[in-house]
Amino acid sequence: SAVISQKPSRDICQRGTSLTIQCQVDSQVTMMFWYRQQPGQSLTLIATANQGSEATYESGFVIDKFPISRPNLTFSTLTVSNMSPEDSSIYLCSAQRGRQETQYFGPGTRLLVL
Amino acid sequence: GQQLNQSPQSMFIQEGEDVSMNCTSSSIFNTWLWYKQDPGEGPVLLIALYKAGELTSNGRLTAQFGITRKDSFLNISASIPSDVGIYFCAGPRGNAGNMLTFGGGTRLMVKP
Numbered sequence: 691s692a693v694i695s696q697k698p699s700r701d702i703c704q705r706g707t708s709l710t711i712q713c714q715v716d717s718q719v720t721m722m723f724w725y726r727q728q729p730g731q732s733l734t735l736i737a738t739a740n741q742g743s744e745a746t747y748e749s750g751f752v753i754d755k756f757p758i759s760r761p762n763l764t765f766s767t768l769t770v771s772n773m774s775p776e777d778s779s780i781y782l783c784s785a786q787r788g789r790q791e792t793q794y795f796g797p798g799t800r801l802l803v804l
Numbered sequence: 805g806q807q808l809n810q811s812p813q814s815m816f817i818q819e820g821e822d823v824s825m826n827c828t829s830s831s832i833f834n835t836w837l838w839y840k841q842d843p844g845e846g847p848v849l850l851i852a853l854y855k856a857g858e859l860t861s862n863g864r865l866t867a868q869f870g871i872t873r874k875d876s877f878l879n880i881s882a883s884i885p886s887d888v889g890i891y892f893c894a895g896p897r898g899n900a901g902n903m904l905t906f907g908g909g910t911r912l913m914v915k916p
Contacts, residue, residue: 694846721902732892733847733906748903782846786902793904795839795846 692717692785694796702802703773710769711799713783718763720788724756727780727798739766739783773803807831810893810907817883818915825910826877827893836869836876837894837904847892851878883914 693716703709713722722739737745737758745758760766770777780798810827817823827836835854839847851862853869853876860867866879880887893907 723903732908733894733904735903735905738903784846789902792849792852793837793902795848797844797846 691792692719692787692794694783694785694794696781696783696796696799698799699797700800700802702804705774705803707773708769708771709773709801710767711781711783713766713768713785713796715764715785717787719785720763721786721793722760722766723784723786723793724758724766724768725782725784725795727782729778733782736768736781739768770801773801775803777801778803808893808895808905808907810910812910813908814911814913816913816915819883819885821883823880823883823887823912824877825891825912826875827907828875829895830874832873833876833895834873835896836867838865838867838876838878839892839894839906841890841892841909843889850891880912883912885914885916888912888914 695714697712724736725733727733735748736751737747739745739758739760741760757769780800782795782798784793784795786793808827808829837852838850840850841847851860851867856873857871858869864881890909890911892909894904897903897905
């Protein structure tokens, strides 16, 4: 299994500001992903974090709003830019060692935007 | 795109009862995954199904991959209070194999 940690675990932010969320995996993984879980909802994939290249975004998500970095095989960041109350959600990162392997999730970052 | 319809949305049952939830799709999935999310945590994989018709158990949990590859169910036998949480079905979309589509979730509440 892979142990995934996220920082911060929660935050309360003012609208118009930005927050960077960190995701650390305890071992090297091929794939890392970022998901959003809005209050009372299911998980929606934001993007695939590609090591050494630009992230691949899903429909409805753009780089200017959710810039992602992945400098190596164990670490990724997601920034939520120019926040509004609609960005209040749980943001989860996940990691997968190989194509046919289990996808593990971090504990999530609970964001409240006022 | 591919969507997963999960039912029921919520269940409130007595401890000791059996639970059944299911997931359907209009598209074929080659893998079905069942995750559980406890309050304040990320989802944890319970069971993975890779073959149509496959029936797999994990303790008191049993899941089946529908023969049409468009549905799956999860059963929990003799529920206990720690079964409380949200259960999600998920499947990898298209040929990507790794980007997951999630069902809407089934919120399970167990009365001691």
